[in-house]
Amino acid sequence: MSKRKEQQDKLAAIWATKKVGGPTRQNAPSPQDTLGVTGAKQSDASSSRKGASPLGLLSEALINVGEHKTSSMVVDEIVVIPSERCLPSFIRDRFDFSEDPDFLSLKESIESSGQQLPILVRPHPTEDGCYQIAFGHRRHRACQELSFPVRAVVRNMSDEELVIAQGKENNEREDLTFIEMALFASHLRKNFPRRVVISAIGKSSKNYISMLATITEAIPESIIKNIGKAKGVGRPRWEKLASYFAAGQLRGELNAELNSLLETIEFDSASSPKRFEEVLGLLEQSSLVEKPKQISKQLKAKNGGNLGEVQISEKMFRLTIKRDVAPEFADYLSSHLEKLIADFESEGK
Template identity: 40%
Template structure:
């Protein structure tokens, strides 16, 4: 009891505890001192309270260390989580992510099985206020927000490079990003100043594949890619074909007109890709007609005319003198045609 009292005095700012006494010394000292008026029950209660404080402080310290090492899954309010500074997806929960409703139902029925990865917010003030930034798991955060529940997360202190590498690797390992999403993600990282080697590592890419991704990202305007969405079934070959079709201003105008159609707005992402590719690769249908005979009043055929889309043909019969004459008159005939067209 004497030792416990000395510890309490030390904790409350009193004198430091004395050296340990032998049993005989402690008994003699106890007999010489006046009896304490405080009850042993009160002292014991205070000791227990101080012990609880020590335990809580130790638990808090351990939790901070575990969170810092990413060893513990914690539950966090999704309304205090911001997305990563570079988006890796084209899909939006309210429009083009057809699987989002299914994800919400899965979490609602069976819980969130796979934690998301967060980092403390890079802005010091927001971090102190309890804000985080997503490395990966954006859809799971959005689903938790939609369901009004906390999101299960691992929190690690990550640099920008570590964040994008973790973000890319998680998606690559799960084969979760479509071709166009990977292409635009790679381009966005390069535009933010990341080294090409870092981007290749983040997306687990070989040099040749990286080149193809960037070629498509450069050729497909961002607005058109986002209007189509992730199109997970389209694949590399068809996206490269679409990119090739979009290299002219006329093709991009066609694409914008397709985006404005009602059918495009109602379609799924994969269907929008098909509609766009068909619109850009469609060729004007030409009607093949039988050659028309050009005859003299007597009925002798001097030439035949065959209209064939953009390339009509006049074939002359007999000597070439008439053909030469017609050829010499074409400039004047064309001028007369344009003049009459202008009057109309």
């Protein structure tokens, strides 16, 4: 039996499960249509992902659950639920998208062709008769604005399972921006252990998670929200912006100048990437920014021994290891430089 045929048979068995009462059931698409996304308009499938369709992601998730069922995880068929009974996840992963061109295109597609891809929900833990969305917030919003019911797969999930499912779908999308992911990870860190954060954001590197935290802890969230999702602005630019907020480098006059910029009509009407550049440009050009002084830090081993020294300034990062003091550490670091570079580049930043 081919791998594709085996996947289709598993999926068909899962779609046939019947456990949820209440919302109207709807016949699921055939496994062939499900796996091939036949008939789905590109804009509805614009829940785009790298290397596979969003419906393929849902199919894969359901198959995995079907193979690893636990008492806290039950899969059901596609059901039709009044959109007002589906409430957002308790952790937000996106900025407002109501005027986003991709969302408006998705809404037009659903209005003309119907909702091609179901969303994933769980019974709401505190609101009787309601459901909580794991992923598919944009599809749900489109249906809600159109006064359409929403097609959904209902699955019992713990809080951890919900945010991991929410994050995994985001990892497969190409339109979730760097700062949206950084804020999502920041909110997760406040409520969940590191292993959940790692699973949800799809990055196993502790350094990557720490880097996200450094940025979101330095820049006030109100500033980030005023800028918006800043599509196309990646890690280096956000790190540059964060450097101006770190260690209280902004003087009072510059804070006032920045707040004045945020309140202008021109700033509010600009695109999100343009707003980012305006904020960064203001800080780069201002003489009111406290220039960071050179910082020197001794590197100590657990036993208190001196391993070397780090010197950091605005334009320099220097690591000095004295071979006569710590020869083994110097050799270790030298032999791992290529791996450090590869690890950094594998993060795609």
